[in-house]
Amino acid sequence: MSLDTPVSRRLLSEEVFHRLRDSIVRGELAPGEKVKDGELAERLGLSRTPVREALARLADIGLVEAKPGVYTRITTLNRRDVEKTLAVLRSLDQLAVETAVPVMTEQDLRHMRQANRDFEQAVAANDTDAALAADDRFHAVPIAAADNPVLSRIVERLHPQIHRILYRKFSTLLGGRNTIEHHARLVEVCAGGDARAAAELSGQHWSELGGHINQLFDTNQFTDDALA
Known part of the structure; x- marks a missing residue:
């Protein structure tokens, strides 16, 4: 709107x-x-x-x-602030996944798979809004299953800061097959019940995202001119 x-x-x-x-x-x-x-x-x-x-x-x-x-x-897009926000989100997401896996239901797994299918369709259509919404729905499943209101509130507060970057550079950061494949692997590890492995896989994805974002800062793609 x-x-x-x-x-x-x-x-x-x-x-x-x-x-x-x-x-x-x-x-x-x-x-x-x-x-x-x-x-x-x-x-x-x-x-x-x-x-x-x-x-x-x-x-x-x-x-x-x-x-x-x-x-x-x-606020401007500041590398230091982004790095700190990503570090917190990575830790919170790992906590959510590790807590959620032992109590996740088949319905939870279906919701994650459907969100990933929606994400894949949005990527194919180059629909950034729909892709980010689907990505949020995917990650919201373990957060909801973890049933930790404090964690949920903090994640909700921090997500918009990262979404500003994802929205501008979506095709670079999330638009490739790697995110779709990561989602699919994460669902299967969750389905297998290995909470620690699922948390480690989630952390790897956040670390990779942080690396890609750092490369964009290194090439000055978040300057005022680049964002104009």
């Missing part, structure tokens, strides 16, 4: 938060871009209050930064 589509007043700050978050992920609100609550409120057809609330939440998860009285802007 476009950022300029008016928001129903009953949805208010929750909908504004999701709308702004998605606009940042897609690059409609670019890294380093200054934003004003009044201008955003006008675009969304709302008062400033829900916009301010949404911007505060976005600051909490690292998508917006503010210097009171000076600026509010979209």
Whole structure:
């Protein structure tokens, strides 16, 4: 949904938060871009209050930064911050997988396989939005099976920071056969009940992703000019 589509007043700050978050992920609100609550409120057809609330939440998860009285802007893509976020997500995903495998059901495995089929179809269609949504559904299965609300909340807060990069460089980072094949291998290891092996396989995938992202930083593909 476009950022300029008016928001129903009953949805208010929750909908504004999701709308702004998605606009940042897609690059409609670019890294380093200054934003004003009044201008955003006008675009969304709302008062400033829900916009301010949404911007505060976005600051909490690292998508917006503010210097009171000076600026509010979209955070830039910083290698150090990305590396730290990836390290945490890798550890959390490994914890989720290792915890989930002993209690995963056949339905869980079916959901993972279906999500991977959806992911493969989205990659073939070069549909970044659908591919990222399918990838999220795939990884959400073990997170839900792990039944750890704290883990779930932290992952939900961190994912948008990585999605900003995945969205811009999807074909480089996730668009190849390697991710589809990784998903398929992970499902089979989970089905076999080897929790430690499944967690190690998940960690390897995150490490590979981190390596690819570092290469993009090395070649200056996240500079303002490259993202324009």
